[in-house]
Amino acid sequence: MKVTVINPHGFCAGVQRALDHAYKAKKEHPNQHIYILGNLVHNEKVISDLEKDGFIILDERKKSLSEWIDSLKKGDIIVFSAHGHDPHLDEKAIAKGLIRYDATCPFVRANSTLIKKRIMEGGEVIYIGQAGHAETEGTLKIDESKIFLYEPQKSFDFAQVSVKNPLLVSQTTMGTEEMKESVSLLKDHFPEIDVAARVCDATDKRQSAICTAPSDIDLYIVMGSKTSNNTMKLYDLATAKYPKAVVLRCLDVEDLKKIFLKKSKHAALISGASTGLREFEEVKAYLEKV
Numbered sequence: 066m067k068v069t070v071i072n073p074h075g076f077c078a079g080v081q082r083a084l085d086h087a088y089k090a091k092k093e094h095p096n097q098h099i100y101i102l103g104n105l106v107h108n109e110k111v112i113s114d115l116e117k118d119g120f121i122i123l124d125e126r127k128k129s130l131s132e133w134i135d136s137l138k139k140g141d142i143i144v145f146s147a148h149g150h151d152p153h154l155d156e157k158a159i160a161k162g163l164i165r166y167d168a169t170c171p172f173v174r175a176n177s178t179l180i181k182k183r184i185m186e187g188g189e190v191i192y193i194g195q196a197g198h199a200e201t202e203g204t205l206k207i208d209e210s211k212i213f214l215y216e217p218q219k220s221f222d223f224a225q226v227s228v229k230n231p232l233l234v235s236q237t238t239m240g241t242e243e244m245k246e247s248v249s250l251l252k253d254h255f256p257e258i259d260v261a262a263r264v265c266d267a268t269d270k271r272q273s274a275i276c277t278a279p280s281d282i283d284l285y286i287v288m289g290s291k292t293s294n295n296t297m298k299l300y301d302l303a304t305a306k307y308p309k310a311v312v313l314r315c316l317d318v319e320d321l322k323k324i325f326l327k328k329s330k331h332a333a334l335i336s337g338a339s340t341g342l343r344e345f346e347e348v349k350a351y352l353e354k355v
């Protein structure tokens with residue numbers, strides 16, 4: 066099968082930075098356990114590789130992140146994930162005497178800084194995001210009384226929300242188009258709102274690239290986890306834009322092998338921001354032999 070690689074692919078800078086932080090912690094504390102608070106990045110394969118390398122993942126499906134911090138002792142090493150986190154967890158970790166490595170992506174951190182500044186100035190924030198996503202949940206925890214969540218495609222009670230000196234910010238991995246539509250709608254309702262909503266470069270460039278793929282492509286393979294928002298946005302975009310093509314998502318080559326590939330001639334291969342190059346190249350090599 067002919068395979069066209071859609072660029073950029075592989076880890077984004079934020080994911081690579083998070084992994085670098087984790088391995089830096091390990092290098093600097095070779096004789097201690099390194100605890101990772103929640104999923105460092107949204108990719109089960111990457112998490113499993115970290116576990117094989119001896120990292121201990123504190124799984125938030127088993128206990129809340131706050132409870133996990135309670136269970137650690139002074140001097141333990143903890144790595145915060147790329148998606149950002151509740152700032153109160155920092156206070157808790159400091160109070161416990163934990164050694165912290167913060168892998169929060171600079172794009173997420175920049176949003177938090179803007180939000181905190183606006184709240185300190187007496188303003189309030191409307192945040193475009195997805196409830197339950199780690200980035201959104203961490204952001205709302207900055208100040209739940211001053212940040213209002215707007216979820217695209219879901220109802221929002223405009224009549225009940227009056228925002229003072231409002232700022233509009235968004236989760237970094239949303240769909241660019243849904244973001245633009247949300248901004249436009251929110252500006253209609255809050256004409257005085259300051260807009261700082263944007264998706265990160267890694268998300269934006271991948272979404273743009275998939276929209277300009279060669280026209281004869283009949284199979285789109287999006288690599289990444291179901292838990293990765295930017296991956297699922299790529300999947301949704303390809304599905305909506307190319308209704309005649311087959312669109313599949315897989316984590317790695319073993320995952321893809323379980324899927325029956327119809328008689329496609331030309332595949333486009335793209336990855337979300339938390340899929341590594343090794344897995345990407347393995348899938349490419351497999352497709353080229355189909």
Ligand code: SF4
Nearest residue numbers: 077079170237265338
């Ligand atoms: S996808 Fe964007 S926000 Fe997430 S880690 Fe990568 S650069 Fe940062």
